[in-house]
Amino acid sequence: MMKFTCQKNLLVSAISMASRTVAAKSPFAVLEGLYLRAGRILELTGYNLETGITVSVPAEIAEQGECVLPTRLFFDMIRKLPEDEVTVSVDEKYKVSIRAGIVSFTLSAESGEEYPDLPEVKEEDGIEIPQNVLKEMIAGTIFSASENATRPIHTGCLFEVEEDCVTVVAVDGFRLAVRRWHPEKKLPQTMKFVVPAAALREVMNLLSDDEENAEFILGRRHIVFCTNEARLVCRILEGEFMDWRKVLMTGESTKLVARVSALAASLDRVSLVVNEKFKSPVRCVFGNQNVDFKTSTVMGTAHDNCSLSGDGKDLEIGFNCRYFLDAVKAVPDSEVTLELTNGLSPMVLTPVDGRDEYTYLVLPVRMRSEG
16 A cells, blocks of 8 residues: 655654644545655645645655545654654555554554645746745745735735846735845746745745755746745735835935844833733934833833934834834844934835845834823
8 A cells, every 4th residue: 555664853854844734624634634645755745725735755665655644643653753764554444554663653544535636836937046045035024914814915925026136025004024135147037926924934944044945936826835855835815915115215314323233122122011912102212323212001111222323313203112123123234224204204224235135114103292
């Protein structure tokens, strides 16, 4: 029926990765398990009808076949085996035997014949991008994706691919995050699509921190992200994404430069008295060579001051503390430019040296007057 042998640590890693998209509860019971197929190579798949992950594992295939295994039990059995080669065999009645060294387990599987195929995407020219770059671009925008299901298109990140640039954008009505990457060579095609944030979180788990390339391939209704070991496929979101470039069109502004670590530390401290239950904006007064932070809730008050370069002329603006802090933490540089127009206009964070690799925008919050 099926039999293969592989290294325990590789199998544990593959199960952990593929099981992330196994359906927790589904009208199709087969989707609540992990699909294994031993053909030319060993593949493990988890699929919840929205997102699917298939992981390839180096293995010695003694007998080809397929089955669906109970995810949690199979994972626990494999990870508690001794560090050794693992042999898994499945008989015609779907009884599974697992053996490593002197340890053995048995469990029951199901037929894999009714497991649905993952959506097909034609293997046309994809876009190759270093895994660490793609991972940073997703991490640097996904926190700004909306959680409001009434505008589904904004619950994902927009990818815009041009010959000389890949741009990722997220917006939730209160803030906007943009990351860009300029390849050394021209890209083979242009494309535009929106990927659900939930799927992108899984993409991040597949990506490494090195410069080895990942690839994404766009189909009519789905997108596939590929590494050497794994493939993730998900449905793209449909609808009209906000014209984010218009939002970034601003007039004259005051530009201040802050050290990212110092700014983040100050915001982190004043946020201690703010939570989801007790919300209050942080009152920011941008003075000459410093910015003063104050906030107050029923939990307490907080006051801090952070040095910066430039004169804000005592411009006073209120911001959601978490949104401001999220934007600052996403900045990949040691210093950042803060662009301010007036107390009712958004603040824009950009690179000090004029590069376009990131842009973060945070809308102000109206504050009650003191006293």
